[in-house]
Amino acid sequence: MKAKVYFTKDISTEGLMKIYNALGVTLRGKVAVKISTGEPGGHNFLNPALIAPLVSKLSGTIVECNTAYEGKRFHTSDHWQAIRDHGFMDIAPCDIMDEDGQMPLRVTGGKHLQENFVGDHLKNYDSMLMLSHFKGHAMGGFGGALKNMSIGVASGYGKAHIHGAGDADKLWTADHDSFLESMAEADQSVMAYLGSKNLAYINVANKLSVDCDCDSNPHEPEMADIGIFASLDPVAVDQACVDAVYASPDPGKAALIERMESRNGIHTIEAAVALNLGTREYEIVDLDESI
Numbered sequence: 001m002k003a004k005v006y007f008t009k010d011i012s013t014e015g016l017m018k019i020y021n022a023l024g025v026t027l028r029g030k031v032a033v034k035i036s037t038g039e040p041g042g043h044n045f046l047n048p049a050l051i052a053p054l055v056s057k058l059s060g061t062i063v064e065c066n067t068a069y070e071g072k073r074f075h076t077s078d079h080w081q082a083i084r085d086h087g088f089m090d091i092a093p094c095d096i097m098d099e100d101g102q103m104p105l106r107v108t109g110g111k112h113l114q115e116n117f118v119g120d121h122l123k124n125y126d127s128m129l130m131l132s133h134f135k136g137h138a139m140g141g142f143g144g145a146l147k148n149m150s151i152g153v154a155s156g157y158g159k160a161h162i163h164g165a166g167d168a169d170k171l172w173t174a175d176h177d178s179f180l181e182s183m184a185e186a187d188q189s190v191m192a193y194l195g196s197k198n199l200a201y202i203n204v205a206n207k208l209s210v211d212c213d214c215d216s217n218p219h220e221p222e223m224a225d226i227g228i229f230a231s232l233d234p235v236a237v238d239q240a241c242v243d244a245v246y247a248s249p250d251p252g253k254a255a256l257i258e259r260m261e262s263r264n265g266i267h268t269i270e271a272a273v274a275l276n277l278g279t280r281e282y283e284i285v286d287l288d289e290s291i
Helices: 013-023 048-057 076-085 120-124 145-150 156-163 176-194 234-247 253-262 266-274
Strands: 003-008 031-034 061-064 094-096 102-106 115-119 127-133 135-137 141-143 199-205 227-231 282-286
Touching (some): 003 013, 003 234, 013 048, 031 048, 048 127, 076 094, 102 176, 115 120, 115 156, 127 145, 135 253, 141 234, 145 176, 145 199, 145 266, 199 234, 227 234, 234 266, 234 282
Parallel strands (some): 031 061, 061 094, 127 199
Antiparallel strands (some): 003 227, 102 115, 135 141, 199 227
């Protein structure tokens, strides 16, 4: 069966609320809203003013984990400063989930990972909204729901463990496709832990740099914003964003397509399908057409 992917060109607080409501899901209990808080120096991360009403509606807590690389979010104290400076503490409670350590989640069916190491505070949440900024990525090709749920929920050590395809010492040297497959394997563990009914996925496709929000000096976007995509299927929502980049009439898309193809980014989606995490077959429900 095809997954439903909801879409609006309206990148605004109203558009974000509209697309979440269209999902028809009720995230139960204590809700985590997983975003990237953005590496200081970068400026493409999701604007706090954009996401504030939705986070408030969910009575959500913005969650993140520390990075695996030296930077301004590597140490917890620096990361808290980045969260303050970027305005997220002004709109909602925030939580660095690996501040007090990490916990292992079992990976089932993986070729590289037997365990995925996530922030220990994940155990404090009942459900999660993966609120992702869709854009390029220097290693993954692109970042969306699947990256946010794998690398994003992993502890600092867990990020290195995924990048190293099961060997954190190979953070920068592991076989590339094995790294992409390991992201999907990490996704499997998070989905199994929280339960698919307790997860929802929204990708905001704006500020479409070839670089991730983890980059302190990202390349400026070369193509125009596309819109917001949402689904209860993480594979479908990422596939829809990739397809939308290819389908865009904007000639500036060439840079992002080159980034995705040169890093074989689609392989993360392929690996997620192989693990039965979702489907690449979807139908777009255009919310703008119903206005």
